[in-house]
Amino acid sequence: METNKIPKSPAERISQSIKNKFQCQNATINPINGDQLILPSIFKVHQGLRRSNPDSYAPMIVSIGPYHHASTANPNLLPMENIKLSYLHSFLARTSEDNVGRYVLALQQSKHKALSFYADQNFDDENGDLFVEMMLLDGCFIVEFVRRYSELENGHDLEDDPIFGVDWMRIQICRDLMLIENQLPYFVLLELYNLNHDDQFDDFIGDEREPFANLAMLVFSDMFPKLCPASIFSSAELFEEREIKHLLHLVHLLCRPPPHSSSPSGLKSFEGNYGISGSEVMDPMRCVKELEEAGITFKKIGKVYAGIHSLDADTIDDTISLFDIKFHNGVMEIPSLKVEDSTDTFFRNLIAYEQHSSELRPKYFTDYAMFMDQLINTDEDVNVLRRNGIIVNLLGDDGEVATLFNKLGEGVITSSNFYYLGTCNSVNQHCGKIWNVVMAKLRHDYFNSPWATASTIAAVVLLILTVIQTIASVIPLYS
8 A cells, every 4th residue: 555755854844845846946937948047027016116106017908918917807908808819810811821720839839938038927827728828819919910000100091990990099009018017028929920921911011021020119119208210220230139028128129329329428338337336426416407507508419209100311320319418518418308198107117127127237217217307306497408408298297297207216226337327426526616606506596587687687787886986986085
């Protein structure tokens, strides 16, 4: 008779428990791709970031991936499940198929690799079938959505489409596809796109086989606060498509400064040790109004483009990215950017991606948000930047823009090598010079408003006239 082997001592039971957990971890959380460990890149946003604006991380219309999988717990996401099925049908029709078998087989083989992209794998799926089905439906939906977006940009009539026939729904879906918690591994999208070769679509957009990344970047370009044409046109030089982790990572790559550009500290923007040594402590920088009083002027550089469709051959030499803030001889140059309804969600999810990814350096969006938070305290600071053409305020209220930047930094940990450390220190050195201190005090105390300026000028004129009158009355005494 066979007896069950049960560890008798607490030490044996605990040792066996830990061993089982190690085996579980090796099988699910850290699978090996060849000899390379795959680090998670799709995260649930931690509470420190989330509490400032939790809605910025939650999908409004469509769920992608396991974290917000549509269910009775998310009733607002359920209607899109029928549209996903409709899009899957259209996806298959492009290659005259009526069966998903070969796509399921491909996804089944890469299931463990796909799972490794998720930091949190606490979802109920005993044999993985639900996960593969989710990848199929969500992945085919994204590929079909991206294709239709491209067709729309190329003049195709999509009035009868349930998404593209309604502008607000298309805009909301673009927003949902950018959320860090609402991602699929990019290789899944690429695999589905490559398996579903639609010659008619390729002919329609005028290319033999357009890389999927080129189609996808078109979807998100309208949301960019600032497009850098050089980065867009040189995307093939910036990265290889197989290196993209998910759609939000693609956006992050496209927003980076172009190759060979310099950081605010004069180092190449893609070097690992950017900025100034992390051992150096940065003094807080003054806000826009106070910097103006210290004699600093603000200059707009670059343009705000409407999207990739607005770029042409004449813009290819525009290398100014969102992050190219410079300070020299009392002039702060800041690239122009647009601020609209989607800007908060755009920044927050890219910041969250950087905050959760230790390998991402420089942390462009994190450091940019912290720099702008120092510059902007009130609507008066925004007003100065807006009047100088730096901020294109599509929200209407300068106070809303100030609140947006003031709240972006809540719960954020600044990187040890702050991207703008050199710039901030140069600004602080300028403000610390004795002449600039004196001028700042004069501007603050005597020229801080039109009435104060007029009163000061009148007082100076009166003083001069008094001195002249005194001199005039004394001269006859010595004649």
